[in-house]
Amino acid sequence: MSESMGVKTLIIDGQELSARAGQTILEVARENEINIPTLCHLEGLSNVGACRLCLVEIKGSNKLLPACVANIHEGMEVVTNSERLKKHRLVILELLFAERNHICAVCVSNGHCELQALAQELGLTHISLPYRNPALTVDASHERFTADHNRCILCMRCVRACAEIEGAHIWDVMGRGIDSIVITDLHDDWGSSACTRCGKCVQCCPTGALFDKSKIGSDHPKYPDFLPYLNLMREAR
């Protein structure tokens, strides 16, 4: 947050808005009920600007900025929903669906999945890119939870939740590029890792990649809303 709490004015999608200095474009947009799609962003966790779905156009610049990390400034003119942005967002979603084996029909998160919901929201009805069909593992070694890498979109929310909120940092990333996977400890089984069994990562996971073994079928809504409250209570202490 910026030191000065001055008020700035800006325009988002034609609406003249006022905001506090130091706020991000995404914060201001959401306060004013302007919807910008996000996947890696989760309120209560740090922002990494990695999914690129929240990219917005800034008048006077050809560069697209991630709304979750880009701060507002006085007189800024933001466009969140141009044809160019819509096209890019669809391609990014397609890339995710084609990257691993997302079979909605048999997924524990069917109906509660952020990826699935975004596809519907943005009007993605099919994937024109070739499916990659990678052979990936499912780690069911944990007594309470399962990690299905077929459904992971590498948003790193689990990594951040575990490191930043739980303070355990058992999740991290292994490998590079298309071969990246999230791992527990030094690529040990989740069940034998130093996991504290808090389940924060599961609640943060936007898809069915991390899920609770006690839930079956599509009866697995997730509730990551506790994060900002937890942060607030910790700050107040």
Added chain:
Amino acid sequence: MSKLKVATVWLDGCSGCHMSFLDMDERLLKLAELIDIVYSPIVDAKVFPDEVDIALVEGAIASVDDEAKIKKVRAHSKMLIAMGDCAVAGNVPSMRNPIGPEKILDRAYIENASAQQQIPCVVVPKLLKIVRPIHEFVNVDVFLPGCPPSADTFYTALTALVTGAPLDISALTRFGA
């Protein structure tokens, strides 16, 4: 106005989409005022007609049979609709892709067979290496995702397509719906 000729085709899928299609129940009668079903697993026609206005295809392309069929359907249909997640995205049939057809056949016909362990070479068509959605083989005009798309989805979408009314598919259905 003469009725539109509609065909439904069943490739590598579970027939759930056809079941859901039938779930339109009494609304099928209303639809019948607008369309004729000229070819379908649920009617008696044995040969795909030369000219079809709308073809609804359920299922992914998993075998050489499927591939030949979809090409024929495309050649004889004015509009081709991918019906359900298997046709649209591969869905459950495509779950064998990371494993490969040899292992799957082995599992089904050798490992789990108590008698006559052999992989059939007649009647069962040769499997393709990778199960793929139909748009990877032919041009698809409309995608109706869902597993299966609901009867409401079918009714709204078909009525809109037949009458030319605007159609917002994402408002009706989604992957896995």
Added chain:
Amino acid sequence: MSQGADRLREALEKAAGASDKNVLVRRTGCMGPCSSGPLVRVDPEEHLYHHVKADNADAIVASLGGPPVPELQCDLNDHFDRQVRVVLENAGYIDPEKIDDYIGRDGYKALLTALTEMTPNGVIHRITESGLRGRGGGGYPTGLKWGTVAKASGELKYVVCNGDEGDPGAFMDRSVMEGDPHRVIEGMAIAAYAVGASKGFIYVRAEYPVAVSRLTTAIREARRRGLLGNGICNTPFNFDVEIRLGAGAFVCGEETALLASVEGRRGTPRTRPPYPAVSGLFGKPTLLNNVETYANIAPIVRNGGKWFANMGSERSKGTKVFALTGKIANTGLVEVPMGIKLREIIEVIGGGVPGGHTFKAVQTGGPSGGCIPAEMLDLGVSYDALMAVGSIMGSGGMIVMDDTSCMVNVAKFFVEFCMTESCGKCIPCRAGTAQMFTLLTRICDGKGTMDDLDLLISLCETIKETSLCGLGMTAPNPVLSTIKYFRNEYIEHIVHKRCPAGVCNIEAPVAVSAEVLA
């Protein structure tokens, strides 16, 4: 070293020892023309011998004082005459492990001048005046960057040198670090004085063991002479340098990923702002420049900004080192003034395409640069001109292709490199490069369709505009530029199922003919 140079040196030393002539055998850094190596230069006559073997040592020593050995003499006049050497001015003249050799050629004079006669602002002004732009590829004005770091608030600031040269076929920075390591250290020290830093890091990939060992020696020697450490040259200025080894990840050449790696974290880039100049290494203001940028500093301080600005083109000043590789006669390092025509680099300095083949394209800027066709050879080399034709300056790789190269296959090769080197953080780069590779493989295998080509172009546009860092943003360049300039080769693969260059192995298609729809 390479091509038996070590054995040659031993043989020369032995021959010199046996001879009654007064001969001094010196090892030097890379002289440039790799394809002619090992090279031996006889001074003061400046006779240059190429492809010298240990067996030739006696003949060379015997000829000293008389006429040169004719069968070893090489004619590289065209190669050398058109070059202007600033960064490589000491290449071939000094022993990189001897600080006195460097000092003997005006080494550390610029540092002394800066510390004793100039203010930090004066140094920045001189660099700004020179018009020097970042040699790592981005082309950001160096003076401006220094000014930003100098103005950034904070007691502790860092100076970091990017020696993570990761482009396949590029070895400019390696050659500078191996051949003239003190030049880099001097540049960093001057930079540290200018921006107010006291600590520097050189990030070198561990695959450059010679560079690492020579830099280590150089740092030790410089400390001994009081050119690093506390109270440098009897002034209050303190500065020291540490080496950090990289594990050879291409993405660690990206500044924020490099800094993460120096800090000991996973080398992935982050979004900017904040820029490293404001919040960099360990959250402190950090000046990050490339090896070649630092190598330009001492001559600029010595000779003045105007001297440097007089070389080069309007918006790209000075010289640039290129690593010429591929289908070209004189492979190796060349240093040319900015603005020089590509044709001159390739046909004159590079000696053209060998073996009776014809030139097809040159790729500049490493794996994420574009391929420039023969029609554009009269292009003057500058940051902006290369950008305008869909390529980039990059760090200075230049790969020449002839009629035996398949441009679709070339694009596939570079995309595969970017795919395996993507860090995996952002989706467009991680999954997008993999999809580009799949589509290009399909086309190369003769299984592509025109729809695939459209899909590929659309995908490239999204990757270019939405990727988090430069790796992803530029990864589509080889694809887009080859589609733009060599579209017919793509069409040949897709429509006629043939590879014009005969590189891709296209199988005859198998017809599916079964009439099965009952």
